[in-house]
Amino acid sequence: MTDAIRGEVRGTAPVPLSVLDLVTVGSGRTATQALATSVGLSRLAERRGFHRHWVAEHHSMPGVASSSPAVILAHLAAHTRRIRLGSGGVMLPNHAPLVIAEQFGTLEALAPGRVDLGLGRAPGTDGATAAALRRTATLNEGADDFPEQLAELTRFLDDDFPDGHPYSRIHAVPGPVQGPTGRPPIWLLGSSGFSARLAGLLGLPFAFAHHFSARNTIPALDLYRESFRPSEVLDSPYALIAVSAFAADEAAEARRHTLAGALAMLQLRRGRPGLLPSPEEAEAYDYSPAEREFVESWMADVVYGTSEEVRVGLDDLRKRTGADELMINGRGHGGEAQLRSFELIADAYDFPELP
Template identity: 80%
Template sequence: MDPIQGKAAGAAPVPLSVLDLVTVGKGRTATQAIRTGVDIARLAERRGFHRYWVAEHHSMPGVASSSPAVLLAHLAAHTDRIRLGSGGVMLPNHAPLVIAEQFGTLEAMAPGRVDLGLGRAPGTDGATAAALRRSERLREGADEFPQQLAELTRFLDDDFPDGHPYARIHAVPGPVQGPAGRPPIWLLGSSGFSARLAGTLGLPFAFAHHFSAQNTIPALDLYRETFRPSAVLDAPYALIGVAALAADEEREARRQVLTGALSMVRLRTGRPGLVPTPEEAEAYEFSPLEREFVDGWLNNIIMGTADEVRSGLDDLQKRTGADELMITANAHGGDARLRSYELIADAYGLPGPEVLPV
């Protein structure tokens, strides 16, 4: 069971966690990106971050996280204590039974430390979503999310009522094999829909502040207003995803995050590719419209030295009342991302390499 409302480690006001897109930089390979993901997860475990999540994306050459369950199985084999999860699995892309089987298997691999975060967007463009869903599933999508969620929950709990068409179907591994428990469900969102649904169902909620900052406070307010206590939670628990990158010098931090900004420009204009190098991003001549987009994008990233990033994170937590901050550090190379998490851990006084959490 996740001690969801436990105390933060070190001097952090709330638990700090990691969201990794397993980005692939230009001149690098998916193999290298996944190895970096393992390094980040192990660093996060060593330094006292609470959880490490990966996000489902498709048809994006610069993001190697198209299959969260496969990645999480690999990460489970290389870690011992940190919570691992999806931030998230896009439920409309999959049959609920398949997700229940995948995450039941993960729970069997790493008992008590798997989270199942669910989103209702496809995590890609329309054509790729159609390729994922096929045949009759083309008619299903975000509008059917509550029904899909209810079906997935029943598979996870193995409690379809007598007479239901699925009453004799069991997600294995799962409760049918004993009291092993099952991964806690989180709802993810960037608007009010999932906020309201999470509140109504009494589930923990994760908001994508890192790409929808203007909706953060309204969505969190809606979640708290609609929250009903449940068997899962007595009170609301809201996590927000935050784009943040720390470096030894402020200029270097900005140089690194510019690579992610250029990646987003190319993605939004139908030209997705590998994450460019800092040199390529600095030399790129942005059009006036692109520059306006980039300036807005960078304004939503907390960047700078370790102390500057800590100050920005603390301010954001106070403004939003978030119960947990999940930091995503997007840059071309793994070294910059690893250094960022080390610096942030140092700034908060999180455990060092020889001071492991119990």
């Protein structure tokens, strides 16, 4: 399974580069258009040699149309041939482990050997929405039970509950015995130390959310590496970090799109998530001093500019963190700008045009 995790380095990139997709819906646009952009992005990523394309689970956010990763991944699988596809991630506390095992067993049957199952312990939404998803009054129950839920999911995926277990006669179908590639590799996702330590103890690959928890990145990666125990999956740690990055032909244009993303984050932090503002809306917004401070602070953790400036920023981040892979979250208001950003990044690293 190690080969399914460690990717091939393309062009002059020091580590594999991948795509994190939030299926962003910009103001004046629709979810249908955002999903079409995701298909175009997946095709571009495959053609230019990005290693994987992950979709993140979010709920009750009008500007993020990725509430159903398994559905989107099935659609992307039908439009691609080589690129790895996965969840970045599925929020395990929101779902019964058997349901996830069935969904990703189905995806593995649709796209054998190129599906990743990234799992998070956060709800990916606010408390009320989490309660509606889980149908329970105890909102912290799912996160607190994450290790037990993970163990149950793994047994469903491997179809190996021991005799006498209440679930020993239950099978997640399609499952490993019905396909040549077994089950999808499991990744643990996190923005703090809990999942970092757990991933290390279990010998699993770890993906860290640097794009919204940059100050915790190095401590979490250190904890992961210190906690790591070799397993059947990995003989040494493998850490991926997700980073917000946006390239444009002109640095000023990249900054305009990054400012729009910062305004969207400001609205989210205030409990008023909406569609991604256009660059024009972001520039026209009347920021208070505190709001201006917030957006500038958020933008400081984004790598943006011309293709060469983005390359320098990504290379510096990799050196500082020692990450084994960089996964780029490049939110743009329109599909054209978003696709252009990834094309420019591929050009900056001399990625080849693959057939």
